[in-house]
Amino acid sequence: QITLKESGPALVKPTQTLTLTCTFSGFSLTTSEVAVAWLRQAPGKSLEWLSLLYGDGDKRYRPPLKTRLTVSKDTSKNQVVLTMTNLDPMDTATYFCTHYATKNDIGFDIWGQGTKVTVSS
Amino acid sequence: QSVLTQPPSASGTPGQRVTISCSGSSSNIGSRFVYWFQKLPETAPKLLIYRNNQRPSGVPDRFSGSKSGTSASLAISGLRSEDEAHYYCTTWDDKLSDWVFGGGTKLTVL
Numbered sequence: 001q002i003t004l005k006e007s008g009p010a011l012v013k014p015t016q017t018l019t020l021t022c023t024f025s026g027f028s029l030t031t032s033e034v035a036v037a038w039l040r041q042a043p044g045k046s047l048e049w050l051s052l053l054y055g056d057g058d059k060r061y062r063p064p065l066k067t068r069l070t071v072s073k074d075t076s077k078n079q080v081v082l083t084m085t086n087l088d089p090m091d092t093a094t095y096f097c098t099h100y101a102t103k104n105d106i107g108f109d110i111w112g113q114g115t116k117v118t119v120s121s
Numbered sequence: 122q123s124v125l126t127q128p129p130s131a132s133g134t135p136g137q138r139v140t141i142s143c144s145g146s147s148s149n150i151g152s153r154f155v156y157w158f159q160k161l162p163e164t165a166p167k168l169l170i171y172r173n174n175q176r177p178s179g180v181p182d183r184f185s186g187s188k189s190g191t192s193a194s195l196a197i198s199g200l201r202s203e204d205e206a207h208y209y210c211t212t213w214d215d216k217l218s219d220w221v222f223g224g225g226t227k228l229t230v231l
Binding site: 046047048049062063064074096104105107108109110111112113114 | 123154156158160164165166167168171174175177208211217218219220222223224225
């Protein structure tokens with residue numbers, strides 16, 4: 001059974017850096033067939049994709065946010081870490097990590113519960 | 122302004138069939154698979170449809186997806202009260218190199 005859980009600070013000040021951790025189980029992030037994605041949903045808004053980290057190390061970022069995002073993995077801990085720099089109140093959102101399956105183009109199939117982040121001074 | 126266009130709301134009575142549309146362009150829906158998610162308040166999105174019309178295991182066959190040209194649709198038949206939720210479509214956009222989403226449709230079961 002695949003599970004994912006996000007963790008990180010609930011409150012961050014503007015201009016600070018946000019670090020979120022996705023701890024997963026039930027799969028191995030070691031091949032190009034599997035990835036972990038990060039998405040977010042601001043209050044009252046739609047979903048927004050942020051990044052994809054494939055098991056072979058390939059990374060993809062949402063172009064408008066590319067300069068602010070970094071994603072990495074710790075295979076031994078089954079964790080994926082997302083960092084976002086220069087936080088702004090517009091970054092207030094619930095952040096989700098998901099399992100992403102390239103096989104059969106299943107996509108974002110299993111989601112974590114999400115973690116709420118508020119950016120405020 | 123979302124890249125994919127969905128109606129902001131839809132409604133139906135129990136047992137009815139409702140459809141939710143998702144309109145895009147040649148650089149996204151026209152050339153890529155469409156996915157649909159269901160989102161209940163304070164819960165994670167749930168994948169309902171992948172590859173335009175495929176259901177993950179566990180998703181009732183009341184939910185079906187279709188695609189034609191640069192538009193896609195999600196149909197829900199035999200509407201139930203627990204279907205009341207927000208529904209989002211998404212796909213990859215080749216021009217933007219980005220996963221793009223619709224603005225979401227709030228489904229109300231009357």
